[in-house]
Amino acid sequence: MIDIKNLRASVDDKEILKGLNLKIGKGEVHAIMGPNGSGKSTLSYVLSGKEGYNVSGEIQFNKKNLLELNAEERAREGIFLAFQYPIEIPGVFTNNFLRTSLNSVRKANGKVELNAIDFLKIIKEKAKELNIGEEMLLRPLNVGFSGGEKKRNEILQMSLLEPSFVVMDETDSGLDIDALKIVSNGVNSLRDPERSFLIITHYQRLLNYIKPDFVHVLSEGKIVKTGDWKLALDLEDQGYGQFIN
Amino acid sequence: MENYNEIKINFEKFITTFKTDVNDLEFRKKSFANFISKGFPVSRDENWKYSPLVQDLKKFSQLNYKKSGANILPNALMENFEHYSIIFADGVLILTDSNDAGLVIKKNNSFLKSVKKAGENPILNLNNAFADQGYLIEVSSNISLTKPIVIYNYYSKNFLSNFCSSKNFILLNEKSNVVVYEKTIYDSSIEYLITSNTEIFLAKGSKLKKYDLNCNNKHSTIFNFVKANLDENSELEYFTFSENINSCRDESIINLNGKNCFADVNAIQLLSNNCDHEIKLQINHNEEHTRSSQFVKSALYDSANAIFQGKIFVDSKAQKTDGYQLSKALLLSDNVKFFAKPELEIYADDVKCSHGSSSGSVDEESIFYLRSRGISKEDAKMMMINGFLGEVIEKITEDKFKNIFFKKLSHNYNDD
Numbered sequence: 279m280i281d282i283k284n285l286r287a288s289v290d291d292k293e294i295l296k297g298l299n300l301k302i303g304k305g306e307v308h309a310i311m312g313p314n315g316s317g318k319s320t321l322s323y324v325l326s327g328k329e330g331y332n333v334s335g336e337i338q339f340n341k342k343n344l345l346e347l348n349a350e351e352r353a354r355e356g357i358f359l360a361f362q363y364p365i366e367i368p369g370v371f372t373n374n375f376l377r378t379s380l381n382s383v384r385k386a387n388g389k390v391e392l393n394a395i396d397f398l399k400i401i402k403e404k405a406k407e408l409n410i411g412e413e414m415l416l417r418p419l420n421v422g423f424s425g426g427e428k429k430r431n432e433i434l435q436m437s438l439l440e441p442s443f444v445v446m447d448e449t450d451s452g453l454d455i456d457a458l459k460i461v462s463n464g465v466n467s468l469r470d471p472e473r474s475f476l477i478i479t480h481y482q483r484l485l486n487y488i489k490p491d492f493v494h495v496l497s498e499g500k501i502v503k504t505g506d507w508k509l510a511l512d513l514e515d516q517g518y519g520q521f522i523n
Numbered sequence: 524m525e526n527y528n529e530i531k532i533n534f535e536k537f538i539t540t541f542k543t544d545v546n547d548l549e550f551r552k553k554s555f556a557n558f559i560s561k562g563f564p565v566s567r568d569e570n571w572k573y574s575p576l577v578q579d580l581k582k583f584s585q586l587n588y589k590k591s592g593a594n595i596l597p598n599a600l601m602e603n604f605e606h607y608s609i610i611f612a613d614g615v616l617i618l619t620d621s622n623d624a625g626l627v628i629k630k631n632n633s634f635l636k637s638v639k640k641a642g643e644n645p646i647l648n649l650n651n652a653f654a655d656q657g658y659l660i661e662v663s664s665n666i667s668l669t670k671p672i673v674i675y676n677y678y679s680k681n682f683l684s685n686f687c688s689s690k691n692f693i694l695l696n697e698k699s700n701v702v703v704y705e706k707t708i709y710d711s712s713i714e715y716l717i718t719s720n721t722e723i724f725l726a727k728g729s730k731l732k733k734y735d736l737n738c739n740n741k742h743s744t745i746f747n748f749v750k751a752n753l754d755e756n757s758e759l760e761y762f763t764f765s766e767n768i769n770s771c772r773d774e775s776i777i778n779l780n781g782k783n784c785f786a787d788v789n790a791i792q793l794l795s796n797n798c799d800h801e802i803k804l805q806i807n808h809n810e811e812h813t814r815s816s817q818f819v820k821s822a823l824y825d826s827a828n829a830i831f832q833g834k835i836f837v838d839s840k841a842q843k844t845d846g847y848q849l850s851k852a853l854l855l856s857d858n859v860k861f862f863a864k865p866e867l868e869i870y871a872d873d874v875k876c877s878h879g880s881s882s883g884s885v886d887e888e889s890i891f892y893l894r895s896r897g898i899s900k901e902d903a904k905m906m907m908i909n910g911f912l913g914e915v916i917e918k919i920t921e922d923k924f925k926n927i928f929f930k931k932l933s934h935n936y937n938d939d
C-alpha cells in the first residue's frame with residue numbers, strides 16, 4: 279500500500295524527519311509512538327501533502343509517487359489525515375464543507391456528484407453512528423466545537439470519504455473515555471482488508487481499543503524500534519528512554 | 524481655486540426649470556453658494572482626507588445636468604418576487620403615486636425641514652442645490668408591510684448626462700415595519716457623478732430594514748448620504764453590499780435619539796481591479812439606553828482600495844450606551860490598500876463601547892485543511908473568502924434577502 283524510503287523533511291535549516299523508513303501493507307494497522315517533538319505530526323503533514331517542507335526520499339503509494347501530488351490530489355487518491363488540531367473555519371458551514379469535499383473526491387474518481395438531498399441522507403446516518411447531532415452540521419466548521427466534537431467530526435469526514443489510507447494524529451488526546459469509545463468504534467467499523475491505518479498516539483490507551491498489527495517508536499525523526507502491539511505496553515511501563523540514544 | 528463657471532451656468536439653468544416652492548428655492552441657492560465658496564472637497568479637510576472622491580471629483584468641473592436617456596426599466600431587471608417598486612431611470616423618477624393600506628409612496632419635489640440646515644459637507648451642499656424629484660415613502664402607524672419596497676437605480680446605455688442627484692425620504696410612523704431593498708444597475712459606460720441623500724425618520728417602536736446592493740459601476744463617481752433619526756424603541760437594520768465599485772463614498776449619520784433604539788449597521792466591500800470604496804459612518808448616541816453595532820468586512824483583490832471610518836459618539840447624557848464596532852479585511856494581493864479609522868468620542872461615564880479592526884491574508888492552515896479533504900486550492904480559497912464575507916450576510920434577519928445576498932456572493936465566484 280505505502281512504502282516510505284529514507285524520508286527527510288526540513289523547515290528552513292531545521293531537519294525534522296531524518297531518513298525515515300516505513301512500509302505498510304494493505305489492511306494493516308500500524309501505530310507510531312514517540313515523545314513530543316519527535317516529528318510525528320510532521321510525518322502526518324508530509325504524507326498528506328502540506329506545503330512548506332523541504333522533502334527528499336521516496337513515498338510510493340499504490341505504485342504512485344506521492345511526492346509528486348499536491349494535498350487535494352492525495353486526498354482524491356485515498357489518503358486521509360485526521361488532524362491533531364482540527365481547524366476552525368468561521369463562515370464555512372460544516373454541511374456545505376462536507377458535501378463539497380465528498381463531491382470533489384467523487385468527481386476526481388469518476389463518480390457522480392451527490393445532490394443536496396442524497397447527501398443529507400448519507401450524512402445524517404453517518405452522523406448518528408458517531409453521536410453527532412444534526413445541529414452540529416449546521417454550525418460553521420469546528421467553530422465552538424468541544425475537543426471531543428472536533429475529533430468526532432474528523433472521524434465523520436473519514437467515514438464519508440472512505441479513504442484507503444488513514445493517518446490519525448493523536449486523535450485520542452483530549453478525549454474522555456466515552457468519546458474515546460465512540461471514536462474507536464468509528465475507526466474499527468472502518469477497518470477493512472482494503473484499508474490501512476497509521477495511528478499516531480502518545481498513549482497506549484487508544485491501542486486497547488484499536489489493536490495495531492505493528493507498533494513503531496519514532497525518535498528524533500527516525501523509526502528506532504518496531505514490534506507488535508506488546509511494544510506499546512513496554513513503552514507504557516518503561517517510557518521511551520530505553521530507545522533513545 | 525477651480526473654475527466652477529460651467530457648474531454655475533448649469534445651476535442657473537436647472538433652477539429656472541425645476542418646479543418647487545419659494546423657500547426651497549432659496550435654500551437651494553444658499554446651498555449652491557455654500558458649495559461654490561468652498562468648492563469640491565480637498566484632502567486637507569480631515570473629513571475627506573482618505574476619500575477617493577477628492578481625486579475623482581476633479582473630473583467633474585464641467586457638470587452637465589440634463590434629463591436624458593431611458594425612461595423605463597427593462598423587465599428583465601425587475602425582481603420577480605412581489606414588491607412595491609420605485610424606479611430611477613437615468614436619474615429620472617418613474618413612479619405612480621400610490622396610497623395603499625397604510626403605505627404612501629409619492630413623488631416629492633420639496634424638502635422636509637430637517638434637511639434645511641446650512642451644511643458643511645460640500646457634496647451634500649451640491650446635492651441640496653441640484654436634487655431632482657425624489658420619492659417619499661410613508662408608512663402609517665401599526666402597519667407592517669408584508670411586501671418589500673424595491674428601489675431601482677438604473678443607468679442605461681443611453682444615459683447622456685454626466686450628473687444626477689436625488690433626495691429621498693422614508694418616514695415610519697409609530698410601530699410600523701417595512702423592508703426596503705435598493706439596488707443599482709450600471710449599464711452606462713460614460714463618466715458621471717451621482718449624489719443621493721436619503722433621510723430616514725423612525726418613530727417610536729418602528730422598524731426599518733434597509734438592504735442595499737451596489738455593484739459593478741464602471742466609470743461613475745458616487746456620493747451616497749444617509750441620515751437616520753431613531754426615536755424610542757425603534758430599530759434600523761442597515762446592510763450594504765458594495766461589489767466592484769469604482770469610486771464611491773457611502774456616508775451615513777445615524778442619530779439615536781430615543782431610549783432603547785438600536786442601529787445595526789453591516790457592510791461588505793468586495794473589490795477588485797482599481798476599485799475604490801469608502802464607508803464613513805457616524806453613530807450618535809444622543810440618549811441613554813441606546814445601542815449600536817457596526818460590522819464591516821472587506822475582501823480586496825488586485826489593486827483595490829477600501830476605507831472604513833466608523834465613529835461612535837456618546838453624548839454626556841447617553842448613559843448605558845452600548846456601542847460596538849468591528850471591521851476586518853482580507854488582503855488578497857500585495858497591491859491592495861485597506862484603511863480603517865475607528866473613532867470613539869465619549870462624554871458619558873457609564874457606557875460599554877468597543878471597537879476592533881484587523882486585516883490579513885487567507886489563513887494557510889485553513890486552506891491546507893480544506894485541500895486535505897480533496898477540495899482544490901482555488902475552491903478552498905473561494906470557500907474561505909465566501910465564508911469570511913458570509914458572516915456579515917448572516918446578520919440579515921429577512922431570509923429572502925439573506926438568500927439573495929448569499930446567491931450574489933456565490934455567483935460572484937462563478938464568474939471568476
Ligand SMILES: Nc1ncnc2c1ncn2[C@@H]1O[C@H](COP(=O)(O)OP(=O)(O)O)[C@@H](O)[C@H]1O
Pocket residue numbers: 289292294312313314315316317318319320321
Ligand atoms: N513549521 C515548523 N517550523 C519549525 N519547526 C518545526 C515546524 N514544525 C515542527 N517543527 C519542529 O519539529 C519538531 C517536531 O515537531 P512535530 O512534528 O510537531 O512533533 P510531534 O508531533 O512528534 O510532537 C519540533 O521540534 C518542532 O518544534
Ligand SMILES: [Mg+2]
Pocket residue numbers: 318319320362448
Ligand atoms: Mg504532534
